[in-house]
Amino acid sequence: MIAFANLSIILVILLSLFQFFIPVFFLKRKNLFLTDLVPFIALLSFFLLSVSFFILILSYINSDFSLFNVWANSHTSKPLIYKISGAWGNHEGSMLLWCWVMSLYGFLVSLNIQKISYDFKIRILMFQGILCFGFVSFLFFGSNPFLRLDPAPIEGVGLNPLLQDPGLALHPPFLYLGYVGLSIVWSFALAGLFNKEIDKKWAKSTRPWVLISWIFLTVGITLGSYWAYYELGWGGFWFWDPVENASLIPWIITTALLHSILVMEKRGSLANWCILLSIIGFAMSMVGTFIVRSGLITSVHAFATDPNRGIFILTLISIYIIVSLSIFALKPIPSKGILKYRFFSKDFFLILNNLLLMTAALTIFVGTVYPMVLEIFSGERISVGTPFYTITVIPIIFLFSIFAPIAIFLPWGNLEIKDSYKKYIFAYLLAVCFSWIGFIYLNVNSFMSLAGMFISFWIIFLSIYSYFSKSSYLSTKSSLLGHIGLGLFIMGASISISSQEDFEDSIKIDSSINIAGYDIKFKGVKDESGPNYISSKGIFLINNGSISSTLYPEKRFYTVERSVTTEAAIMTNYLSHIYIVLGEKVGDKEWIVRVWYKPFISLIWIGSLITALGGLFSLFNRKKLSKKIVSSIVLIIITFILPLTISAETLEINRYDSSIEKRIHSINQNIRCMVCESQTIDDSNSPLAKDLRSIVREKVLRGDTNDQI
16 A cells, blocks of 8 residues: 555656646647646546545554654554544644645636636646645655555654644644645636736635635634643643744735735726735745744644755745746736725725735734744844734734724725714724723723723624614625624633733642632542553642532653643633643642633634634525535545555665664663753654654664764
């Protein structure tokens, strides 16, 4: 099977070249025999990558340690769900997932569900083909997940314990469906430029793909945020980590593109701006890939630290960005004259929101990249964290949030508006009233949080009023849900940050603390065994007079990976959380404990998912699922369950024995991790230490001496 997986990847590299060059040479010549092959090539590429991806997942399920990738990221004691998610919980597997998703979008376009013109479809697949060629080539030559060990080691190294979580099993696929979904938007943009078909019809056919990418990005970021909240044990939902920012920037640009493409679809303007955003959106997705895999940063999200891979990706990204921007510069869309917008028009406020969103994206990009650039050129290491983004990005988002509900309430273009401002007074008064009630009763103690509460109520009330207005330009259900979700998110973030209470200190067994009216009694710690870890589980009795509950925060020791993780325990009371983390033991009957009370914090993730639901309503509000869509979904499922039994060739490597394992272990204990405090690479669970352990193993098997290593 492994040989067939490698062969499939090689075939996709060759097929993607045909997918690109056939339209280049034969589309204008109207050679239908050859150009008709392009959709079939896209379908075949998707099928072959699906087979490869399925083989990798099957290898993880079967604990096939003859695969270097499986050996380095799995273990027989891992639960099944983490064996499966381990297939994309590493650099090589995640790149295969990236390529598979890219081929999936090409496959969906080849079905031509939208009934777009023949030439336009072929051009889209042409550009999608050259993208597949670059990334699948990088997969095979720089990040091949199907390298073999012969004979196979008896046991695997294991997966980073932080990634052994249901949230991380779902987060990467959703995020990639959004990230890579922007590739098809990029292809739509360049195909439109080549065919000179950038008009309202182009906007209408491109908008569903922008929506799909935006929905998946929203859900993926939400899942990642919630995972970080309950798994990392630091009590926050967003840390402005460079990798978090790398996913947020494309989301912001895609949000701007959605607003722009709506203007273009209705009014025919902003064509050049839509093309530029389509190119920049996917460019930022590729830059995010470079940040995660270049080795420039160390993060729980980062997958690789190999500089050669980083150079390969950077070169690839540079070529795609420069070429696409050059095409945009050489084939500009003729302007149809300057359209004039009234101040109180939907067009004006959507354009204003666009500018605010792009300013926010640029600010985040500078804050993310500047420390890396500074370190490369000067060697100086600085940290750009929450304070920078609080004083730069948050005010911009606040302005955007104020203008967003106004836009949905207004008409398009130059329609006459009489006393429109009076319609906002009622919503404004409600927002002010509810904000002061929250300020008084929820112990909101900062101006930013008070402003956030006002903005959230402003968005919610104005969106509801706009939806139920009897005007001919009333907002849609999708717009209502999208903006209410944004309002709930801002409300949850503002209240939880400002009004939270916390306790951090040592606490003795059978003693109690009181926080936010909750009596929390520490009953001790018991030891348990999990499927692949040993757990010290704290017992905390929670009581506030009306409810009683027991929470069990844990410290888990993973025996294979030899690392400790913290598992927070969370009790939800309506929309608020009691959040407990068990720290270190400091005496016979005393432990360090941290407790938070986080009011209304659930609104952050509820609001985000409601926003994504609004996108779904927008996607399907005019169309029903056709038979083609259903059949394509069935075909995708079939490709995953297709049984494959093909023998594999292997690469010869020195024979495994216990003495080699002892030597590797000894060497690892004498190399200090460069990113962890007082830990060797044998003890550390950082991505860098994991990569270094693999390098040590390769060098031992190759015959290098200890001094050489």
